[in-house]
Amino acid sequence: MATAVSGERGVALDLLVDRLAERTGKLGVQIHRVATLDEVAVLAAELVEDGGPAAFAPPAGAGWRAIIAPTLDAASPALRQHLTTRGVALAEVTPDRPTGASVGVAVGISAAAHGVAETGTMIVADGLADRLVRMLAPKHILVVQMADILPSLDEAGERLRALTAAGPDTPGRYVSFITGPSRTADIEMSLTVGAHGPAELHIAILGAAQG
């Protein structure tokens, strides 16, 4: 199906998606090949339904919610629509309380600028509020366009250079490569996810749905 190529090496995109899926799979990341934003909303609805750890639990009477990173929200307003249609309650990021979102929020959703097949990495370049959404909820969905998947760190380095050279007030000031859920092995090498960031990471690849 997908015959578009990415990067100078001209590797077929679906091969890159396969590689990315294989490598993130080993890290405990779940890959979702989706065709539309509505499918992302369906996924979010399921994750919200399952709730989160007790420590994040919503106050009595309230239910679990999801939160959309502001940059994604602005770029794809349709997502908010789909979520609402699917019955997902949303928390809001407010400029004065950027972190108030952590209570009762099960799922954060944000966008990645690129994926990197070599390492199963997502490249994110956005703002403080987006980063907080990404760090503070126990589960997170990163949405990436299939066409934005790069073959290797070589291409990632080139993109990074372009991003950081773009000047002040561009998202290139602060770029993160995220590869798997936040983790620590500081106690007896015992691998524990969710050290500071999310314990559960989902990657939704838009445009990569089978068939």
Place this chain on the structure above:
Amino acid sequence: MAEQETGRGIGWGRLAALAVAVGAAVGGARAARRALTPPDGRTRVAKEDAGGHLPQPFAERYQRALNDDRMRAGLLRFQRNWRVGRDTAFAQYREAEDGGKTFEAMRDELAATKDRVIAAPDRYFAQFKAAAERNGAIVYESHSAEDANRYIADLCDRKGIRVIDKSKSMATEEIGLNHYLEARGIHVAETDLGEWLVQLSDERPSHLIAPAVHMDRFITAGLLSKATGQQLEPDDIGGQVRAARHKLRDDFLRARLGISGANAIICETGTTMIVTNEGNAELVTSLPDIHVVLVGREKLLPTMADAMTQVRLLARSATGQAISVYTTFISGPDRPEKEVHYVFVDNGRSAMAADPAFRDALRCIRCGACADVCPPYQVVGGHAFGYIYAGAIGLVNTPFHHGLAAGAGPQSLCVSCNACATVCPVAIDLPRQILDVRRKVVEEYGLPWYKRPALELWSNATLFDHAARAAAKFSRPLAEPGGAFMRKLPGAGNYQRWRSLPVPAKEPARDRLFGGEVHGTPRAPRLSPPLLQTRVTGTRVAYFIQCLTDRLYPQMAEATVRILQACGAEVVVPVSQHCCGLPAFDSGDWERAKRMARATIESLEAADAKWIVTAGASCAVAIAHEYPHLFGDEPAWRARAEALAAKMLDLTSFLVRVAKLEDGALAAPERNVGPVTYHNFCQSYNVLKLHAEPLALIRGVLGRDLVDLPEANVCCGFGGSTSFDKPELSEHILARKLENVDQSGATTLITDNPGCIMHLRGGMDASGREVRVMHLVELLDEGLRAKFPEAFAAPGRLEDAAD
């Protein structure tokens, strides 16, 4: 009272400072330091470093570590897991269709890049500074550790900041930043879990990337229970992590200034790269409006592409991941109210860059691999095996960052196994640099009292010969029944309890091999006819016996001559040969080492042979690899050393690479001697790169089966003089080796270095194990006799002098 007993709270810093002050008043600070600081660094010198919060004296750290069996068990698991993870990660990338680069190729690439920066630091720094300032960051070059600390404290004061948070940074440990700020009423919240744990226990990180690796879950549960006010169960590690997460989140939200280090700073874009798995650096560098990056110039990388090479090497070397979970690239403030400050620290880095012997160490990317492979590190952990920085790199950089006295104790723990050099992702010659530090320590503080007479005796060929013969004679009555080992001597507990000492041979090998000649280079007596088809038929080969072989194991010497002659070589033995000088060299005593090296060069040159061969692998390493370095500043001797090095070979290399023994050449019908395994003498494996060769001899030439030895390449703990200087350390490393031999199920253990054989035989005997330990040449010799029984049938020609 209690203080005396625990050795804590004595106020060493103050005592030392006082003593130095008094000493300076009397006769100069240098003399005082000399008198006050024995080579093991027992007395701490209050140097200009770290704002007062310094580690305890080395002797205390070492003793404490030796008492910590739980830590040792944890570190053993840690090292074993790391080894598998790291090797797998590099292999997977090499074999992946979109990968393909080898560890070595990437390593050499990054090392070359780092060298370009180290050679022109000002240029790259200026480029970085310009780019960073263009991005709106503030760049400050501090002129001392104190100045760097003050800059940050002033910044806090100016902004009225009382709580700051920090992601892991070794540079802040180096300058004692936490202590400095806390003393000024500024609360520092560590956000890396490991770093927080060592902060809670008032310790230092014991590993570059796993700060709390010396603690087990019981200790962490205790610390975290106290800090969070919850009762945390040791077995519920996930629960401990969650509790820490919640507690730390408060700090994240309160802190108004965040401090990080940098894994790299990139010149072309003015970018800081920070790597974490927890994601704490994302919060530390995002939430507060001020971000301070504390960094040294050695972290400069020219381009983003270089940073990607470092990324590929760093996580694989550190934790066996292809890439860390969070790799963050910050290029100046990302919002109007944000400030980004760079504080550059030098703290000895310029001195390192100016010293050709140590310059390479500035390539370090702080991956921790050099600790993860290090056998002594496993025994004592990073508080003893290091100072502020742990592992091999800590032994190298401590003298530059914190003074020679601080590095004197830790460097004494290196057994020169060279394992660290094989995994360092920037190819730093750590083992050699550690020996260079040792030399400086000896020059400054002298040899330990017992070593001076021992080395003086050892370095004098005539005296040594008399002493060795006397020892051979007088030790006989002290031998155990059976005669191979000494009875346990009263008072020698620590040296003998765990390792039986050998009884010297009645007659040294030289008596038989020199055939009574007292000078020149006589032919060796004929011990074997030329029996094999090889490439060395008729070639003149000089045999270098090696001290232990000569005095303890003359049958090994005869076996060597027999094998060489069976190969058709014309074997000659220089009569003036004595010790190569390795004991002096690895003790840091370059003066005697050079004296012995010169004598050895003269003796072996005079043999006028095509090849010089020894079955003492460590001597082959010393002569071929260390002599040229030893004479680095004496061109004439250096040239002679290099010429000699080109002819010098250990027996295994000679038989496989030069004689080219054929498969099956010594294959005789298998006798049932039980499973055989091979221990790679660490320097043979790591320096001489004998990986396939010993197996080619055993499996190929002898046609024998071998069983696998777990951790076959890990040092046995002999470590030259280390096993006498630090017997406790040596004992633990030996125990690891012996347990691995048990695991293998072998009843015969083969290796190629006589020192290790002495050590391993003694360990087997003392622990009641019934495993034969043999030199590879003895196994080959067995094969030779079994294959050609008729050639050795004539009596009188074959008996060993030692029998």
